[in-house]
Amino acid sequence: MIDKDKDHIFRMERRNFLKVCAGVGLGLTAATTLPFAGRAVTGTRSASATAMDGPVDQLVDRWTYSTCQFCATGCGLYIGTHGGKPLVVRGNPNYPVNQGLLCQKAIHQTDVLRVAGRATTPLLRRNGRLEEVGWEPALAEVATRIRDAVDRRGPASVAIYNTGQMLQEEYYVLGKLARGALGTPHLDGSPRLCMASAIVGYIRSFGSDGPPNAIEDFDDTDFVMLIGANLHAAHPVLGGRLMARLQRGGCKFVVVDPRAIQFSRLADHYLPIRPGSDVALLNGMQHVLLRDGLIDRSYIDAHTIDFDAVEALVAEYPPERAAQLCGVPAWQIEEVARAFGKAQAAMSVWCMGINQQASGVAAVNQICNLHLLTGHIGRPGAGPFSLTGQPSSMDFRQAGGGPSLVGYRRFDDDNHRREVADAWGIDPARLPKGTTPAPQIWEAVLAGDIEVLWVICSNPAVSFPDLGWTDEVLKRVPTLIVQDGYYPVETAKHADVFLPAAIWGEKTGTFTNLDRRVNLLRQAVEPIGAARSDFDIVCEVGRRLGFERMFPFQTTEEAFDEFKVLTGGRPCDMRGITYERLEREGGLRWPVPDELHPGTARRYTDGRFHRPDGRARLWAIAYEPPLEQPDAEHPFWLNTGRVQEHWHTLTKTGRIPEIMARVPEAYVEVNPDDADALGIRSGQRVRVWNRRGEVELIARVTARVAPGSLFIPFHFGEQAANRLTGQFFDPFSRQPAFKHSAVALERA
Ligand SMILES: Nc1nc2c(c(=O)[nH]1)N[C@H]1C(S)=C(S)[C@@H](COP(=O)(O)OP(=O)(O)OC[C@H]3O[C@@H](n4cnc5c(=O)[nH]c(N)nc54)[C@H](O)[C@@H]3O)O[C@H]1N2
Numbered sequence: 001m002i003d004k005d006k007d008h009i010f011r012m013e014r015r016n017f018l019k020v021c022a023g024v025g026l027g028l029t030a031a032t033t034l035p036f037a038g039r040a041v042t043g044t045r046s047a048s049a050t051a052m053d054g055p056v057d058q059l060v061d062r063w064t065y066s067t068c069q070f071c072a073t074g075c076g077l078y079i080g081t082h083g084g085k086p087l088v089v090r091g092n093p094n095y096p097v098n099q100g101l102l103c104q105k106a107i108h109q110t111d112v113l114r115v116a117g118r119a120t121t122p123l124l125r126r127n128g129r130l131e132e133v134g135w136e137p138a139l140a141e142v143a144t145r146i147r148d149a150v151d152r153r154g155p156a157s158v159a160i161y162n163t164g165q166m167l168q169e170e171y172y173v174l175g176k177l178a179r180g181a182l183g184t185p186h187l188d189g190s191p192r193l194c195m196a197s198a199i200v201g202y203i204r205s206f207g208s209d210g211p212p213n214a215i216e217d218f219d220d221t222d223f224v225m226l227i228g229a230n231l232h233a234a235h236p237v238l239g240g241r242l243m244a245r246l247q248r249g250g251c252k253f254v255v256v257d258p259r260a261i262q263f264s265r266l267a268d269h270y271l272p273i274r275p276g277s278d279v280a281l282l283n284g285m286q287h288v289l290l291r292d293g294l295i296d297r298s299y300i301d302a303h304t305i306d307f308d309a310v311e312a313l314v315a316e317y318p319p320e321r322a323a324q325l326c327g328v329p330a331w332q333i334e335e336v337a338r339a340f341g342k343a344q345a346a347m348s349v350w351c352m353g354i355n356q357q358a359s360g361v362a363a364v365n366q367i368c369n370l371h372l373l374t375g376h377i378g379r380p381g382a383g384p385f386s387l388t389g390q391p392s393s394m395d396f397r398q399a400g401g402g403p404s405l406v407g408y409r410r411f412d413d414d415n416h417r418r419e420v421a422d423a424w425g426i427d428p429a430r431l432p433k434g435t436t437p438a439p440q441i442w443e444a445v446l447a448g449d450i451e452v453l454w455v456i457c458s459n460p461a462v463s464f465p466d467l468g469w470t471d472e473v474l475k476r477v478p479t480l481i482v483q484d485g486y487y488p489v490e491t492a493k494h495a496d497v498f499l500p501a502a503i504w505g506e507k508t509g510t511f512t513n514l515d516r517r518v519n520l521l522r523q524a525v526e527p528i529g530a531a532r533s534d535f536d537i538v539c540e541v542g543r544r545l546g547f548e549r550m551f552p553f554q555t556t557e558e559a560f561d562e563f564k565v566l567t568g569g570r571p572c573d574m575r576g577i578t579y580e581r582l583e584r585e586g587g588l589r590w591p592v593p594d595e596l597h598p599g600t601a602r603r604y605t606d607g608r609f610h611r612p613d614g615r616a617r618l619w620a621i622a623y624e625p626p627l628e629q630p631d632a633e634h635p636f637w638l639n640t641g642r643v644q645e646h647w648h649t650l651t652k653t654g655r656i657p658e659i660m661a662r663v664p665e666a667y668v669e670v671n672p673d674d675a676d677a678l679g680i681r682s683g684q685r686v687r688v689w690n691r692r693g694e695v696e697l698i699a700r701v702t703a704r705v706a707p708g709s710l711f712i713p714f715h716f717g718e719q720a721a722n723r724l725t726g727q728f729f730d731p732f733s734r735q736p737a738f739k740h741s742a743v744a745l746e747r748a
């Protein structure tokens, strides 16, 4: 339940608030009351409210409690159905994250369930063609190919590439299958392209992954630095929360982004940084904090190590030098640093502009440094807040689908291995020694070491860097299994087996959002056609491979109950969570150690971190320029990212006519000076190319991008920006540098 006194978003009259949000194009809609009028509602909530939002609501005969399937803001909502058919979604006004608000993609969620192009039948390649088959031959083929690969070449000949969009319970069973049953080290997913640098950075600074902040920090802060996060496009409801805070006044607001985003118009300081130079800027800011005595010595002494190293390094970054490296004037670096140091509660908010660079981990560590040096952490309104993007990439991280064993356990810790192995009834030696980042899985395929690649809930044929390379991987792997909610999808082009998956709305389970709030999604409709949930498919494959005992689950709730025991005493402790509690209380933020525990808004409130002696580590890291930079032949920086209307590789939003009408194809933003020099006008077709590939698209001439810089939304498979991005990775996280490539531009 929301506490009305803390309901900052609506301190402003709701209509004014929505008007203000419309002003920056946030495109939010609001449900002000629970949408049900005495009709059937799932769970325990009483159906007392009466108001309706529109005529379609009158047709609804059942409202089902759920969470948005798109971004990691994790807005609460209800799915309205009639006779078991999806009709409409409405924001849950009692949900603390969004208080009834939804953004423009979100209102199409019921449409994406039933559009043409949903996958309804398993497919099997016979005589070179994918033919419709039943589940029995499809699953038999999957089991045979995996068993055969393991028998002939060992478990490491099987690789699984998953996602940030499955249910938490689905990661749990997938990790159990890959690591516990098969014992392959090759399990990774698209969060490698997204969260890897934040994960590694948090672990290096604090000893533990997972954001420390609470979403209410947006209400309580008096200094926000948005650094490489375009809230307007990517987290609109969070953008609304920030708008409300800025409207109340008394909050300094800084935007650091090479491209002018909607929010830069509202900033006290907009820093149009040179691409990939955040580490230089952040070192310059630390220099000013130290020089001007704006650090918190007692916090540093009590809670951190390696201050001396940082002091020595940042001495080399006086604002004038930092300015030369990052292109932001020295006076502005000084002012921003001083405002940060003097704030009561300062917060940094970042997303892909930081993680998707070759110095992503370094930049994350420098952001954490700022907060540790000033004690701006563990208090309301303060902290280094990494925004997750996909709706369940936190679950990928914590439930064992990604870089760690279940419950953020380490592969190199014998106790951790034993805890997991005991719970699963296996020998710890069966668990792989470590885990392979996706780019190395790609290399292993090309080296001939992988027999089976199973892609679940991701479309790397559009979203992976250097698509020429990725195409080769998908073509060359002896067996490619693709499991997706839609067909056709680009990644399935070379599939040997295609498995149709039930999606959001058709299955029950949990998602964890960007402030660690676990929430429930209840099934509202039956899966389309013969589609089955990823949970059922993975468990069934496990049983067919002979691991019946490890996959006894009938429901995701049973798997959740097994999983949550394994979170006991871990940072992501969920022992106090039940599905029933999630629906009754509007989600719960981990850690939640027992059933009376109310959940945890903020981490590190006592200044104790998950490192030796409980101390966080300060990192001294010199600035390194991006791995690829413009040259005479490729004179432009290419930046790639999102638009508000579309979701990723268009498998969902590309099938909605209203959305396609708004953004029908890819485009490239070109600065007016460059456009003049090249004789390019808005609306003309242009060619963007480099040694890896080329795309033809429409030019949009706009001063949003700096001279010498271009921006292309990465959503469109036909005009994929990733034909131009390269194999440049952060050395620690192996996350691709999607934001910084060198390209040439000419009229088509
Ligand atoms: N509508 C919509 N929303 C989404 C998604 C979607 O596909 N569509 N996807 C979700 C997912 S998975 C994610 S990860 C998030 C991503 O959310 P964001 O990261 O906010 O979105 P992006 O557009 O990828 O990039 C963010 C910003 O980084 C800036 N940037 C580029 N280079 C640099 C640099 O060197 N330094 C700095 N400081 N900034 C730089 C870009 O100009 C851009 O404005 O969005 C989530 N929300």
Ligand SMILES: Nc1nc2c(c(=O)[nH]1)N[C@H]1C(S)=C(S)[C@@H](COP(=O)(O)OP(=O)(O)OC[C@H]3O[C@@H](n4cnc5c(=O)[nH]c(N)nc54)[C@H](O)[C@@H]3O)O[C@H]1N2
Pocket (backbone or CB within 6 Å): 163, 164, 165, 166, 190, 191, 193, 194, 195, 352, 356, 389, 390, 456, 457, 458, 459, 460, 462, 463, 464, 483, 484, 485, 486, 489, 501, 502, 503, 504, 534, 640, 641, 642, 647, 648, 649, 650, 651, 652, 714, 721, 722, 725, 738
């Ligand atoms: N150039 C460039 N490239 C980027 C980025 C960038 O900023 N620039 N951003 C990167 C980031 S941050 C991310 S997160 C990735 C995202 O990249 P992807 O992971 O490829 O994103 P999606 O298109 O959402 O892929 C999800 C797939 O799962 C399917 N699907 C949906 N629901 C279900 C389900 O319940 N079960 C199953 N089995 N399938 C389902 C969808 O149809 C779709 O094919 O892209 C990355 N690529």
Ligand code: SF4
Pocket (backbone or CB within 6 Å): 068, 069, 070, 071, 072, 073, 074, 075, 098, 101, 102, 103, 104, 105, 106, 234, 235, 236, 237, 238
């Ligand atoms: S902000 Fe994200 S979670 Fe909220 S409604 Fe929009 S897409 Fe869904």
Ligand SMILES: [Mo]
Pocket (backbone or CB within 6 Å): 193, 194, 195, 389, 390
């Ligand atoms: Mo992402």
